[in-house]
Amino acid sequence: MxxxxxxxxxxxxxxxxxxxxxxxxxxxxxxxxxxxxxxxxxxxxxxxxxxxxxxxxxxxxxxxxxxIPFLTILISKKNHLQPFYSWLLSDEALAHRVKYLWLAPDTSPSKIDDVPLVVVCLCSCPNLVSLACSGAELAAWDSLSSNPKSRAHITPSGGFFRHPSLKHLTVLEYDQWRPHRNSSLFAQIETLHVIGCRSRGTRFPCEGLLRRILPNLIDLSFSVPHGVTPRVDLMARGDLILSPKLKRVAFITRAKSGDSSTLSFDSSLRTLFGHRYTLFYRPKRWTEMKIWQADCFKSSCIWTLQRYEDREPRS
Known part of the structure; x- marks a missing residue:
């Protein structure tokens, strides 16, 4: 105290x-x-x-x-993206000191025109440690990183496609996406947090991710959108749960205690993951962005949330 x-x-x-x-x-x-x-x-x-x-x-x-190395940089609005890009270009020394970046200016699928600029920003920050961005932009960057022939069409000369310090990744799933089959980026990720959305066209979690084994993944967590039930069947058939170093799996919900849909998938996931699995409750005041910021400097912040089973049922 x-x-x-x-x-x-x-x-x-x-x-x-x-x-x-x-x-x-x-x-x-x-x-x-x-x-x-x-x-x-x-x-x-x-x-x-x-x-x-x-x-x-x-x-x-x-x-x-x-x-800069101690600052969590938040780019959450479209009109912040171009000034941020200009700031990165103004001084390479600044860009190289960026370690913690939330880069999700507009994650709706209709804003596909923002993807190239987001990718260029990512390529300007080679020393990232923790990154949060949408699945579409991440998939584009991952594909370029794994396919050198396509890089010249989207990035300026001198861009960086290897980010050896990047170990912590948060993905906002607002559209279908998947890691590249030869992804070096996902091969080095140790903690992965997936934020789902309420979209009729997007199953949660996205199947493309579930088909990949991540060799260095230790902690895996999912934020369950309100009213959405995780596809436990897809997870059971996928390869992600076979990642050899995976120790902990967390699902996070804002549903009230005793919610029937939550209790249903909680039981199935507990059977699937066994002792590695925990269901947590996220209070309203703890936004996804705040959790990400706290996790940058306090490792495993997600695992300090209240367990769902410890909450008292509301009448």
């Missing part, structure tokens, strides 16, 4: 640095301590990072590059 209080106090102080001059007595701190405080402040949010850059030339020069 005491450590939480200290962290909260540090966060409050750090954020205040972004709204006023840090010169004076504060600038007398050793540069290592000053930089650590500024990096903590800049990593709290994109807004705080931008505010720090505007504080002074000194603070701008100290934080412009140093904060």
């Amino acid at each position: 005491a450590s939480d209080t200290v962290l909260a106090a540090e966060a409050e102080v750090a954020e205040s640095f972004a709204s006023k001059s840090l010169l004076g007595s504060f600038s007398n701190l050793p540069i290592e301590i000053l930089l650590e405080i500024l990096c903590f402040a800049g990593s709290l949010s994109q807004e705080t990072y931008r505010a720090l850059l505007l504080t002074s030339t000194t603070i701008h020069n100290l934080t412009r590059l140093e904060c």
Whole structure:
């Protein structure tokens, strides 16, 4: 409890640095301590990072590059995509320091015109550690990574197709998609989280994923859309569950306690996965984006959610 209080106090102080001059007595701190405080402040949010850059030339020069590896970058609206791309192109050193990226500006199938720009953004960030994006864009990037002949049609020269540090992947399933059959990207993934959608044309989970064995996959989790029942039969016939290092499988629901459809697939999945399986409940305040952000710096955040079976039934 005491450590939480200290962290909260540090966060409050750090954020205040972004709204006023840090010169004076504060600038007398050793540069290592000053930089650590500024990096903590800049990593709290994109807004705080931008505010720090505007504080002074000194603070701008100290934080412009140093904060990026600790910042979760969220591109969730279409009108943010082009400015983000321009920002990446403005300085290769900035792009190479991006590690945590939520890149889902518009995941509807009708926005296929956004896919090339999203792929170019991904190819500009070779040191990603954790990525969240839609299945369509991920499949396009994966295909290009695995098929060098097609790269010139979509990406500028100098793009990166190998992301050796990328181990944590979140996929938003808004359309049918599948990993490339010779995918080097999926061969290195250790944690995979799949967010389903309520679409009549998309079965959950997508069958293309279930047909792949991921050799380094350790943790697998699925967020079940409201009113959708997972296709347990597809999972049972697929190869994904045969991934040799798979230790834990989680399904996450927002359904009320005692919901008949949830209890039905819960029983089937428990039979399929045995001791590796857990069903969790996601409170409304915990959005998918917040879970992803927390998981970037607190490994296995999903497995800290409340177990569905531990919730008290509502009358």
